[in-house]
Amino acid sequence: MSEHQLEAGGSAADARLAKYEVVIGLEVHAQLSTKSKIFSWSSAAFGAEPNGSTDPICLGMPGTLPVLNEAAVLAAVRLGLAVGSHIRPRCRFARKHYFYPDLPKGFQISQFDEPICEGGTIRFRVRGEQKAVRLERIHMEEDAGKNLHAAAGVSFVDYNRAGVPLCEIVSKPDVRSAEEAAEYLRALRTLVRYLGVCDGNMEEGSLRCDANVSIRLRGATQYGTRTEIKNMNSFKNVRDAIEYEVRRQATLVDRGERVVQETRLWDASRGVTASMRSKEQAHDYRYFPEPDLPPVALSADYLAAARASLPALPEDRFDRYTAEGLSAQDASVLVAEREIADYFDATVIAGAAKKVTANVTPKKAANWVINEVLARVDDPRRLAEADLPVPAAGLAELIGFVEEGTLSGKLGKDVFLRMWNERRRASDIVAAEGLAQVSDTGSIEEACKRVIAAHPDELGRYRGGEKKLLGFFVGAVMKETGGKANPKGANEILRRLLDQGN
């Protein structure tokens, strides 16, 4: 049977799948954004020329010893605290052995029976529904290098990545669909970026995901045989690979065949998973405690300081924003990146701080941030930049002008554009150019009288019952005042004058 025969889609296939429950556990490797490697001094940054970012330790030269990078420990602790893990007061490294050219020492320094974090939960939403996936553990380890296969059977190894610190985040088998898997990964990516512990760049491999996938008949209590899917380097790949694998397993089970426990690689170009190695070929990693590194002891004070360094987290912010009246849609946009949420929060806080702009409600601020600010940046992380043309306080001031009626909504948007392009404050623009709306009722009333006198026909029709002509008069007044009249005030005065004659 060819792999492609498994692709039969359509509603018949969906119905066939409906009797199975999908069980997925995810293993995510996050490269920690430390300056140097986890056990040595060379740079952990991506992008150096091949083997340009190495040292004798990460190359596994004889005689070298690992020394633990404390920044990596702090990153793992902060991640663990953010997801509610238990942080072990004492954890240990272990050696995991296998032979491969990209693994310089013939073993990877990882953690085995004493990982730094145990338990925890990743919260996210799938189609508006809250979902919580429990974590088994988070452990620290070193990344391997990369094999580069040239033509004619020649291979090279680039050890720049060797020794880059990783956190492996292992979930319990709580994920129930390919879509949930992708959303879990998205939430985890957002989280690590909030914490600043990982840049979440999936293309560069900063965030990598493997999935353990099995199916069972709904209501069954035992798990089915699982396969491990590797090489999924985007959200779409995660989704497509798992969907494919579920269909593949369902086809086998439908036919009365068995799913073989094995590791399978996702081939995005062909859209299939293919066997990489079977259980029989699985490595015996021969773990034992790393004798070159003493156990890591973390004091209560250390953990308290790490906890105090955590930012407000995306799902907590989502809950708060929706409680403050934002739509789930808007809240999602705002929490997608920490820089957006921080900017939004700062706008609301600035609005509240300057009594004059007490009308800057979260809802109003959200509209401005989403529709005006976000629309003008290519990368939302720019919102954290100190030289952003419109800082949060400046936006709050502008929103205040609009809310108190000093500027019309349309003028507000114009002013925003000029603030953005000219790097000026709203109050400067308003003061310098007389853009403040004419809210002197005396001059508006004069303008209204002039307009009514100039349009006797329309006046007649209005008084004859054609009330919708009010809009015409308001427009004419705005034109008369060059747009500076407060439309609400003009509306009231016109209605009074027009209705007087009846």
Place this chain on the structure above:
Amino acid sequence: MAAVDIRGARIATLAESVRSGKVKARDLTEAYLERVAAVDPKLNTYLLIDAAGARLQADSIDKAVAAGGNVGPLAGVPIALKDIFITKGLETTCASKILRGFVPPFESTVSQRLADAGTVMLGKLNMDEFAMGSSNENSSRGPVRNPWSLAHVPGGSSGGSAAAIAASLCAGTLGTDTGGSIRQPAALCGIVGMKPTYGRVSRYGVIAFASSLDHPGPFGRTVDDVAALLEIIAGQDPRDATSVPAPVGQYRAAVKAGVSGLRIGVPAEYFGAGMDPEIDAAVKAAIDELGRAGATVVPVSLPHTKYAIATYYLICTAEAASNLARYDGVKYGYRTPDARSLEELYTRTRGEGFGLEPKRRIMLGTYVLRSGYYDAYYGQALKARRKVADDFSAAFTKCDAIVTPTSPIPAFKFGEKTADPLQMYLADVMTVAANLAGVPAMSQCCGFTKAGLPIGLQVIGPPLGEEVVFRVGGAYEARTSWHERLPEDPTGGLS
């Protein structure tokens, strides 16, 4: 040029004569290089002689002395290093074919500290391949011969380091001791060798055999020589996370401090069957001598010693299999020619590059750590290791230092034990416990057999108790003259 008599020269004397300008470091260096060229072909202690590097170092010392500059406490003292110490720009092989051609881009912490102290490094010394052996017969570069009898082994694995001192082919050396690899060859060659407390001396730049058991340490002709070297190499190293922050002691002062008031523990377990009677007598006489020197001799017990060898071989093989996994032909050292697949590159490189003993230990260690057997072997060994350490803790509540023979037998003949690895492993029976417990221990000469082979006395101290070990060793040496005996220079063919 002043003629320098270097046979049996002491480190302190050499350093003083160079510092005072009485002797030029360059002359001293030339004298040792000449002697090495003349004598070493019979002994095979040197794997590499760095004459050019040594001359450069010596000249810079002489220049500094002439300029009245600070030249360091061991100025001009010619030393050599077991080939397990990484030396920048100098081939470092661990006496293994698999590391042939490996020229490291960095320097070990301890060799750097010795260089900073003004020593002149003459070259790299022979050893059992990857420090695995007790006779130096496991070197890929041929065995080292015992200067006291060319038909006998020098002990191992630091056989080259011990024999080079005994034959006055340098004034001080460094070795490593994983199960006795400093003390046993020191005993068999009639010189002094110390394994300090685990963590006292940095392992950075010391090629790993069994990481939790490997102890770098010094060899010298006298206890004072060894103390002088240890004062330089000891101390915490930020590049070795297992090195201890405790301050370094005044070891040379301790050598002269005497044993008055010290309690010397004698464990019955170390004087049982299998002991050579001449060794038994010599060590007991040494204990009596310590009593006359003012120490109180008390019986102590180390009841778990009988588990030490088994425990040691479980742990050291497991760690060795892991540490030797990096030699795969991909990055450095030997690579099999014309491998057609990755699998073949690995199996042929390792098959051709490793000698028999490393292969044996890799296989044992791989077995020990395989999935499902951890608790039965490695885990159990860790528990036994704890018991052995507890024995020492208990004994050191009753005494200040423990004295035993270093080896139950004197130097044996080439080939005598190679057929049966277990017999060879038993050569470590008196030394491995101190490695398991990480406590400091030293071997020095306490007599000779009727056949003229040296006998070693082992002094063991509590953790970080190097000073008490030096007090005992120094007091014994001050009352005896075994350390003054020198072997005849080898001549003619092998006996």
